[in-house]
Amino acid sequence: MVHTLKEEDLKGDMAFNAKPRKFVVWLFVVSSTIMFGGLTSYYIVFAASKGKGHGLVLPDVFIYSTAILIASSICLFLASKALQKANFTSQKLFLWGTLVLGGVFGYLQVDAWSTLFHTGAAFVNNNAAISMIYVVSGLHLLHIFAGFCFVLSSLIGAYTGLSLEKSKFRMEIASIFWHFIDILWIYLYVFLLLNS
Amino acid sequence: MSTISLHDTHNHDNHDDHGHHKETFLTKYVFSQDHKMIAKQFLITGIIMAVIAMGLSILFRLQLAWPDKDFPILETFLGKWAEGGRIKPDFYLALVTIHGTIMVFFVLTAGLSGTFSNLLIPLQIGARDMASPFLNMLSYWFFFAACVIMMSSFFIQTGPASAGWTVYPPLSALPTAISGSGLGMTLWLISMVLFVASSLMGGINYVSTILNMRTKGMDLWKMPLTIWAFFLTAILGVLSFPVLVAGVVLLIFDRSFGTSFYLSDIVMGTQILPNEGGSPILWQHLFWFLGHPEVYIVIMPAMGLSSEIMSVNARKPIFGYHAMIYSLIGITILSFIVWGHHMFVTGMNPLLGGVFMITTLIIAVPSAVKTFNWLATLWRGNIRFTPAMLFAIGMVSFFISGGLTGIFLGNASLDINLHDTYFVVAHFHLVMGSAAIFGMLAGVYHYFPKMFGRLMSSKLGYLHFWITFACAYLVFFPLHFLGLDGVPRRYYAFTEFEFMQKWVTVNILVTWAAIIAALAQVAFLFNFFYSIFKGKVSSQNPWGANTLEWTTPVERIHGNWPGEIPTVYRWPYDYSKPGADADFIPQTVPFSQTMGSNMPHDFEGNTESERIQREWEEANPSSDASK
Numbered sequence: 001m002v003h004t005l006k007e008e009d010l011k012g013d014m015a016f017n018a019k020p021r022k023f024v025v026w027l028f029v030v031s032s033t034i035m036f037g038g039l040t041s042y043y044i045v046f047a048a049s050k051g052k053g054h055g056l057v058l059p060d061v062f063i064y065s066t067a068i069l070i071a072s073s074i075c076l077f078l079a080s081k082a083l084q085k086a087n088f089t090s091q092k093l094f095l096w097g098t099l100v101l102g103g104v105f106g107y108l109q110v111d112a113w114s115t116l117f118h119t120g121a122a123f124v125n126n127n128a129a130i131s132m133i134y135v136v137s138g139l140h141l142l143h144i145f146a147g148f149c150f151v152l153s154s155l156i157g158a159y160t161g162l163s164l165e166k167s168k169f170r171m172e173i174a175s176i177f178w179h180f181i182d183i184l185w186i187y188l189y190v191f192l193l194l195n196s
Numbered sequence: 197m198s199t200i201s202l203h204d205t206h207n208h209d210n211h212d213d214h215g216h217h218k219e220t221f222l223t224k225y226v227f228s229q230d231h232k233m234i235a236k237q238f239l240i241t242g243i244i245m246a247v248i249a250m251g252l253s254i255l256f257r258l259q260l261a262w263p264d265k266d267f268p269i270l271e272t273f274l275g276k277w278a279e280g281g282r283i284k285p286d287f288y289l290a291l292v293t294i295h296g297t298i299m300v301f302f303v304l305t306a307g308l309s310g311t312f313s314n315l316l317i318p319l320q321i322g323a324r325d326m327a328s329p330f331l332n333m334l335s336y337w338f339f340f341a342a343c344v345i346m347m348s349s350f351f352i353q354t355g356p357a358s359a360g361w362t363v364y365p366p367l368s369a370l371p372t373a374i375s376g377s378g379l380g381m382t383l384w385l386i387s388m389v390l391f392v393a394s395s396l397m398g399g400i401n402y403v404s405t406i407l408n409m410r411t412k413g414m415d416l417w418k419m420p421l422t423i424w425a426f427f428l429t430a431i432l433g434v435l436s437f438p439v440l441v442a443g444v445v446l447l448i449f450d451r452s453f454g455t456s457f458y459l460s461d462i463v464m465g466t467q468i469l470p471n472e473g474g475s476p477i478l479w480q481h482l483f484w485f486l487g488h489p490e491v492y493i494v495i496m497p498a499m500g501l502s503s504e505i506m507s508v509n510a511r512k513p514i515f516g517y518h519a520m521i522y523s524l525i526g527i528t529i530l531s532f533i534v535w536g537h538h539m540f541v542t543g544m545n546p547l548l549g550g551v552f553m554i555t556t557l558i559i560a561v562p563s564a565v566k567t568f569n570w571l572a573t574l575w576r577g578n579i580r581f582t583p584a585m586l587f588a589i590g591m592v593s594f595f596i597s598g599g600l601t602g603i604f605l606g607n608a609s610l611d612i613n614l615h616d617t618y619f620v621v622a623h624f625h626l627v628m629g630s631a632a633i634f635g636m637l638a639g640v641y642h643y644f645p646k647m648f649g650r651l652m653s654s655k656l657g658y659l660h661f662w663i664t665f666a667c668a669y670l671v672f673f674p675l676h677f678l679g680l681d682g683v684p685r686r687y688y689a690f691t692e693f694e695f696m697q698k699w700v701t702v703n704i705l706v707t708w709a710a711i712i713a714a715l716a717q718v719a720f721l722f723n724f725f726y727s728i729f730k731g732k733v734s735s736q737n738p739w740g741a742n743t744l745e746w747t748t749p750v751e752r753i754h755g756n757w758p759g760e761i762p763t764v765y766r767w768p769y770d771y772s773k774p775g776a777d778a779d780f781i782p783q784t785v786p787f788s789q790t791m792g793s794n795m796p797h798d799f800e801g802n803t804e805s806e807r808i809q810r811e812w813e814e815a816n817p818s819s820d821a822s823k
Contacts, residue, residue, distance in 0.1 A: 020327035020408035027400040031438045038442035038485070042457075042478055050473060124454040126472035131455040135445065 018169040025173045029180045032143065036136065036184060040191055043132050053195045054129040059115040065108035066189055072101030073182040076151065080171045088158060095155040098178070102148050109141055136188050143181045150174040227337075229329035230754050234336050235315035236647055239640070241336075242307020243724070245343060246633075249298035250714055254707075256291040259283045261700070261707035263691050277355065285688040289358035290376050292686055296361030297346065297384070299629065301391055304494040306339050306398075308636045309433075312497055313402045313426040315643060319745035320420050322411025322761045327404040331397045338394035345387040349380045357384035360686065362483055365458035365476045369450045372464065385448055392437045392444075399433035402426055411744070413764035417521075418783070420743050420768040421514060424521050425500025428528045429493050435532070436489035443482030450474070477542050484535035491628045492531045495595075496524060498635020499566060502588040504768075505642050506570060508741045509585035510577030511779050513769035516569040523562030530559050540611045549608040556606035563599055567592065578772065578779070582739070583657025587638035590665050591631050597669075598626025601676065616686075619679025622672045630668045637664075640724070645738050649750045650731030656723040660716055667713035674702045742768045742782045766798070791816070 047053045079094030113134065117123070123134045154170040162170070228234060258267060259282075266281035277287040314332065318325055326332045349356035358376025359368035363384065371378050406427045410419075419427075446457040450471075458479045459471035507514040514520060536544060536552030544552075570592045579585065601623040604610050614620060637660075644652050683696050690696045737746040744764065748756050762784040770781040775793035787794050787805065791812045799805040 017409075020404045023404040023408055024328055024331065024400050027403055027434055028396075031396055031400070031434045034435055035438035035442050038439035038482055039446075042442070042446070042482065045478060045481065046475065049475065126456050126470070128455065128457045128474050131449065131457065135449065139445070 025176050059112045061108050061112040065105050068101050068105045069182050072098050076178050080175050083171050092158050098151050147178045147181050150177050229333045231314045231318050231326050234332055235311050237336050238310030242303050245298050245302040249295050252291045252295040257707040257710045261704045286375050288688045290356040293358050293360050294356050304632045308497050312639050317405050320423050320743050321414055322744050323409040324755045326401050332401050335394045335397035338390050342387045342390040345383055349383040352379050354378040356380040365479050369458050392441050395433050395437050399430040402430035411761045418767050421503040422500040425496045428524050429496045432489045432493050436486040440486035480539050484538045488535040489531045494628050494632045498632040501635050501639040502591045505584050505588040505638050506573050507769050508739050509580045510574050511771045512577040515572035519565055523565040526562035540608045541615045553608045584638045584642035586661045587634045591634040594626050594631035617679035618675040618683050621685050622675035625672045645734035648728050650727050651734050652723050652727045656719045660719045663716035667709045670709035671706050740780045742780050
């Protein structure tokens, strides 16, 4: 029996299977959430034991960057809608839109840091709560970079004419990740607003 | 039985037939994406790291046993770290730190989970490979890079990290505090970041594979206990390692950028440091939120392996399969709410200490359930004392004797006396050190044929087991008494205190036992590497086991099964079932082929099957007599 095995049998089983890989992205989302959970619980314990938070009025730029990030999420949502309708032109357009908005978000975050720095709330600070603003927004920005790469791979897939199955897969993992970092930033921003 | 006979293992010529693209040396042995090869890479790297860490322990044991004696040979090897043949205090601290770090993370986390999760998850659940083979490969190479960076700290002027494996600030946060807090500590942190990345990639892969890629018929309650253990271990890792990352990131900022997350009011010599407002206790919270689940990450795979090996070699179903799983789940959940028991002496609110004490002591319940189930599995079994079986039994022995002292240490009031003494060292070296390493060795002896297609020598295995077993007790048991007498751990020259001088003789015994145990490992290393090339060729199912990995051909092909993946019909522990022809029934055998041995509960309430079984029994009354 062993001699007659069909190569197709093996191929059938070894074929591209999106479900477990998507699950991998979800699990990464979970562990990343835990990491930010660790940092914000540091903040809560710190603030409770010292009786003070960062005590700042957060720069307005954070409001704009939040709006930009939400817009980018909407853009990505429209891109995946377009892909479902097999409308590749608008898919590419919306993916470009997501990338540009993501880039603007990154710029605004750095701008917010420089505002903070110029108002005297530097990263190296005897109030660890202020340093924490930089740490959480910085680590979030790293996630934005990773999400940027996911969106980019989806865009490259759209240009190189990947099979529909694979481009849907790339689109889906980009969506899972990008919407996650969108929600994550809203959580962090609200957290910092509430625990000043 | 058809599936078994189908894969006749003597047909070597099938290997090239089922045309994979040609593999080069680089893609087959180095950047391999085959889970079995990655498992071997993890195992061999783990063994090398274990030998290094064991060597470090012998070095500091020499200092503890003969504090006033010179060993000129040490200077030859260690240079200025052992000037005049005596290990320097700074280097002593580096030795204990790196010994702990390597053993806990590199050997018992990556070496154990990395090896056996990678090897067994696809093989035992019936999958071609992991969910993401690429991520799996990356996981190994991140681990390898972490090992290299950790070892490179032995080659720098200021030496390796020296703040203990828990790297508490402020010692770890101030680069000028001791020589090991300089570049060595930086390398330690970089290495750990890579290590955590590796663990996360591995763990995420394991969870996704187990949940999504099981073969037909393999529902969660038909999985071997090994898979349950790896699954819950991976979940623990995914949920706890990110918190360590959070803590490490803050520590890096404190060290290199001057923030004050963990630092406050510090005077170095005559200089007052500017840092204010931070708290070193917060590091302990973040560290132990990982650190405590980490000890279960270490022990649970060993538990799973031992359960499987004991059931196979006792030729009996595992006692209390469901109870075993529920106790693993219980341990997993409880492990997240006990971290405070490492911090009873940090000035913790006694009420909070009481809460952590209660949650800690509750862990004794699932642990005891597991222990009694192992003993009940052995009870009146038809035991085959293979080396793997001996190591599995050894694991249970260490888990009991080390676990009992956990009940002492879990009590906040007792811990105030015992904290940071050799009692703690004795406790965790037995319950998680020795027990986990014995579980790992049991796995190596048992699954060696699955990795290399050959058998290890049993005689050398017995020699290895008995010497290691006896010496491990000789090393760690006496340490309890040092601890009860108040001898603190990590002290370089404890003989400076008069009341501790009487313990020097005990330390000499311990060091000799450690040296003999280390020599016994030579038997293992020789056996391991010799058998890879010259061992007796294994049959397909050398231990007569039920699980799926033994239905794969001995040649270990990419994709695991040459034909279709077998379907699973039954749980993995049908050993010595009354009425069956053989004393084991593989998971791939349907109930229709074993009518004489089917039990009413096998059908899980399926009335149609029960009816067929009843009719068969009425037609074959003679077979009932055998039940």
